Amino acid sequence: MKIEHLISQIHQKKSFLCVGLDTDLEKIPQHLLEDEDPIFAFNKAIIDATHSFCVAYKPNIAFYEAYGLKGWKSLERTMAYLNDKHPEIFTIADAKRGDIGNTSTRYAKAFFETLNFDSITIAPYMGKDSVEPFLAFEDKHTILLALTSNQGAFDFQTKKVNGGELYKEVLKVSKSYTNAERLMYVVGATKATYLKDIREIIPDSFLLVPGVGAQGGSLQEVCAYGMTKNVGLLVNSSRGILYASTGDDFAEAAANEAQKIQIEMEVELGKIHK
Numbered sequence: 383m384k385i386e387h388l389i390s391q392i393h394q395k396k397s398f399l400c401v402g403l404d405t406d407l408e409k410i411p412q413h414l415l416e417d418e419d420p421i422f423a424f425n426k427a428i429i430d431a432t433h434s435f436c437v438a439y440k441p442n443i444a445f446y447e448a449y450g451l452k453g454w455k456s457l458e459r460t461m462a463y464l465n466d467k468h469p470e471i472f473t474i475a476d477a478k479r480g481d482i483g484n485t486s487t488r489y490a491k492a493f494f495e496t497l498n499f500d501s502i503t504i505a506p507y508m509g510k511d512s513v514e515p516f517l518a519f520e521d522k523h524t525i526l527l528a529l530t531s532n533q534g535a536f537d538f539q540t541k542k543v544n545g546g547e548l549y550k551e552v553l554k555v556s557k558s559y560t561n562a563e564r565l566m567y568v569v570g571a572t573k574a575t576y577l578k579d580i581r582e583i584i585p586d587s588f589l590l591v592p593g594v595g596a597q598g599g600s601l602q603e604v605c606a607y608g609m610t611k612n613v614g615l616l617v618n619s620s621r622g623i624l625y626a627s628t629g630d631d632f633a634e635a636a637a638n639e640a641q642k643i644q645i646e647m648e649v650e651l652g653k654i655h656k
């Protein structure tokens with residue numbers, strides 16, 4: 383998907399919400415466990431209920447790999463459903479991959495070609511030759527972990543190297559990669575105030591921002607520091623939407639939660655041209 387298409391979807395839906403599909407068999411309503419594919423049944427119900435309030439879905443691959451072949455099948459069915467019913471919606475494989483070049487190419491083929499995701503999250507630790515194989519794919523996007531939402535982000539990411547923090551080095555160096563215009567970055571909503579410095583290094587890049595909802599990050603703070611004239615943000619919520627209710631009304635509760643965030647996003651979008 384071209385970035386212009388994503389931006390146009392954001393304005394059309396007045397939303398830059400990404401719904402995280404972190405589907406956990408221990409948390410989904412009991413009656414769905416009787417379905418032959420409970421993960422897909424849950425995802426389908428969530429997608430049907432929330433698609434008008436969001437512009438992206440982000441299955442976290444761990445939640446599928448955890449169930450082996452069955453989980454992978456559920457992921458394939460979810461992607462086929464999204465590509466068929468909602469091809470306008472941006473898809474993110476939250477896989478956090480990255481390896482030596484020939485291995486990265488296989489990861490890229492798995493997620494961009496076989497599963498047809500629009501984007502994938504990548505750990506930058508192995509450097510240029512581990513990231514560029516993903517960037518070689520036209521109309522696909524590589525989302526580098528820059529400053530993550532968890533407490534452990536302070537173990538390495540904010541440590542000084544060459545006089546600046548490591549996450550800033552990731553941002554600066556990655557700008558020189560071949561096809562760097564296909565890069566996006568992960569910045570946690572729990573680190574919203576850092577966005578001011580981040581925007582000085584990457585003023586226009588799209589950011590995937592997890593950490594609102596269950597992790598307590600503030601949407602308004604993220605927008606105040608991180609929004610650009612082209613929006614530049616995809617804000618993710620997973621558990622806060624998926625498990626808004628664990629009863630039979632789970633899909634309706636998820637829709638209400640997604641709509642609540644969409645309405646707050648509409649207010650923030652209104653500030654762009656003022």
Ligand SMILES: O=c1ccn([C@@H]2O[C@H](COP(=O)(O)O)[C@@H](O)[C@H]2O)c(=O)[nH]1
Binds near residue numbers: 404570
């Ligand atoms: O820095 C990061 C990078 C990725 N994540 C992922 O996003 C979702 C967040 O889920 P919530 O339930 O909304 O907290 C999850 O898949 C994480 O693995 C992140 O949280 N922080």
